Amino acid sequence: MLISEQKPLEEILNYLGRDKSIFLIGCKGCAEGWGSGGEKQVAAMANTLQEKGKTVTGSVVVDMLCDSVLTKLKLRAYKKEIAASDSIMVLTDGAGVQTVAELVDKVVHPGCNTLSSGGAHAEWKEAERCLECGDCVLEFTGGLCPIARCSKHLLNGPCGGSQGGKCEVNPDITCVWQQIVDRLAKLGQLDKLERIVTPKNWSVSLISGPPVKRLS
Amino acid sequence: MKTKSNLERVLEAGQFAVTGELGPPQSADSEVIRRKAKILKGYIDAVNVTDGQTAVVRMASWAACLIGKEEGLEHIVQMTCRDRNRIALQMDVLGIAALGINNILCLTGDHQKFGNHPTAKGVYDIDSIQLVRMVKDMRDERKFQCGEEMAVEPHLFIGAAENPFADPFEFRVARLAKKVAAGADFIQTQIVYNVDKFAEWMKGIRDRRLHERVKILAGVAPVKSVGAAKYMKTRVPGMDVPDDIIARLQGVPKEQVSKEGVKICVDIINQVREIEGVAGIHLMAIEWEEVVPEIVEAAGLLPRPRFVT
Numbered sequence: 424m425l426i427s428e429q430k431p432l433e434e435i436l437n438y439l440g441r442d443k444s445i446f447l448i449g450c451k452g453c454a455e456g457w458g459s460g461g462e463k464q465v466a467a468m469a470n471t472l473q474e475k476g477k478t479v480t481g482s483v484v485v486d487m488l489c490d491s492v493l494t495k496l497k498l499r500a501y502k503k504e505i506a507a508s509d510s511i512m513v514l515t516d517g518a519g520v521q522t523v524a525e526l527v528d529k530v531v532h533p534g535c536n537t538l539s540s541g542g543a544h545a546e547w548k549e550a551e552r553c554l555e556c557g558d559c560v561l562e563f564t565g566g567l568c569p570i571a572r573c574s575k576h577l578l579n580g581p582c583g584g585s586q587g588g589k590c591e592v593n594p595d596i597t598c599v600w601q602q603i604v605d606r607l608a609k610l611g612q613l614d615k616l617e618r619i620v621t622p623k624n625w626s627v628s629l630i631s632g633p634p635v636k637r638l639s
Numbered sequence: 640m641k642t643k644s645n646l647e648r649v650l651e652a653g654q655f656a657v658t659g660e661l662g663p664p665q666s667a668d669s670e671v672i673r674r675k676a677k678i679l680k681g682y683i684d685a686v687n688v689t690d691g692q693t694a695v696v697r698m699a700s701w702a703a704c705l706i707g708k709e710e711g712l713e714h715i716v717q718m719t720c721r722d723r724n725r726i727a728l729q730m731d732v733l734g735i736a737a738l739g740i741n742n743i744l745c746l747t748g749d750h751q752k753f754g755n756h757p758t759a760k761g762v763y764d765i766d767s768i769q770l771v772r773m774v775k776d777m778r779d780e781r782k783f784q785c786g787e788e789m790a791v792e793p794h795l796f797i798g799a800a801e802n803p804f805a806d807p808f809e810f811r812v813a814r815l816a817k818k819v820a821a822g823a824d825f826i827q828t829q830i831v832y833n834v835d836k837f838a839e840w841m842k843g844i845r846d847r848r849l850h851e852r853v854k855i856l857a858g859v860a861p862v863k864s865v866g867a868a869k870y871m872k873t874r875v876p877g878m879d880v881p882d883d884i885i886a887r888l889q890g891v892p893k894e895q896v897s898k899e900g901v902k903i904c905v906d907i908i909n910q911v912r913e914i915e916g917v918a919g920i921h922l923m924a925i926e927w928e929e930v931v932p933e934i935v936e937a938a939g940l941l942p943r944p945r946f947v948t
């Protein structure tokens with residue numbers, strides 16, 4: 424089970440910026456189990472955002488958000504609401520955020536940090552999508568994770584070895600930074616990449632943190 | 640002037656700069672460095688000393704710089720994020736500045752997979768852009784990355800690299816802009832063989848007036864053989880070797896190929912020199928240092944100015 428917790432409200436509001444209308448998405452799997460993005464938390468977030476002057480155009484809590492097929496089916500019913508929204512806020516782990524980002528041509532904000540996979544993995548079998556870094560960066564990268572999918576975990580854009588959409592380390596690896604640039608270009612958000620992303624806090628990551636943490 | 644760097648003075652004086660490259664040995668042999676340094680002295684303004692290029696274990700860049708310094712060369716220490724976290728990087732930055740090295744080139748580093756220890760754990764705690772910013776903050780704000788202050792700051796002229804031939808091409812100018820915003824004083828590019836594409840990238844640089852804020856040195860390198868050119872074209876990631884370069888090498892008798900390679904290099908220097916915003920060249924004749932004097936002379940770049948500091 425992927426273990427996540429909500430990001431601080433201040434950070435979430437900072438992500439939303441001037442976006443007025445928001446569509447909320449939660450998950451009845453891991454995020455409900457861990458109280459970060461189930462029915463209850465999505466309803467609470469809708470209230471909070473409305474108190475902060477945002478319009479919540481609608482919300483849905485999908486059984487398994489990381490199941491791309493299921494999520495696609497579910498979101499179909501909310502086509503109108505999503506189209507009317509400035510952006511989407513997803514309250515679940517990194518895998519769920521990336522599922523939505525792959526399906527919808529809208530800016531997708533991560534509302535949670537993924538702390539651990541809890542010994543299991545999401546329903547997204549074909550590739551590693553989330554490295555449980557504990558400080559989700561999907562906000563700045565178009566909903567595609569450079570921590571899990573860039574060979575050098577780069578945060579400020581592609582290295583000099585990206586060619587023809589492939590990673591220099593292995594031609595079987597797609598360069599995630601090419602995908603990030605393509606997606607942000609499509610969303611008209613390339614300016615997001617002009618900002619210098621500061622050094623990451625690895626202390627909350629399982630990569631350099633203690634082997635067992637935050638589960639107590 | 641921000642530093643005691645000779646390179647900074649050459650560039651600030653508006654002189655067309657020439658930097659070279661020196662690869663430290665895969666051993667503790669200091670003579671290799673002295674021999675290469677003697678060849679390069681007087682023909683370049685500063686020499687880059689690589690930091691475990693292609694992820695192969697070699698003598699540490701700062702140590703090789705120190706040996707070369709005894710031969711009277713000015714050095715650019717290369718520093719990659721592949722093998723050190725932010726703690727080690729800052730310790731080395733303090734050390735190199737204290738040892739009197741005036742220039743640093745901040746790199747992410749070639750992936751460990753390409754080297755002779757492919758099972759090593761890559762570090763990548765920070766990336767090259769964050770490294771540039773970190774060194775700048777140490778120098779100009781007298782602050783460590785954590786925000787704590789230091790008593791004596793490292794006076795380093797800060798460089799970064801860029802590859803105009805990598806993808807996504809449309810992001811390459813923006814990436815350079817980030818390096819400039821982070822605090823880069825000079826840029827050295829990937830080797831230019833495709834001058835047209837380089838010129839297109841430089842146009843993007845001028846459109847954003849970045850050339851007024853950072854000194855751009857075009858990477859150049861002589862090719863020794865047809866095989867080497869083909870290898871770079873097909874096997875080296877991020878390299879762009881047009882077919883006409885290979886055709887030129889194939890068009891001369893075998894014993895003339897390396898000479899033609901030198902001629903091509905001089906031609907490219909002359910072409911990039913004409914491009915507005917190019918402040919110098921970075922001449923990479925790795926394991927072929929003896930050809931550097933000939934190239935610099937043929938390109939009309941002698942004598943090199945020398946600023947006493």
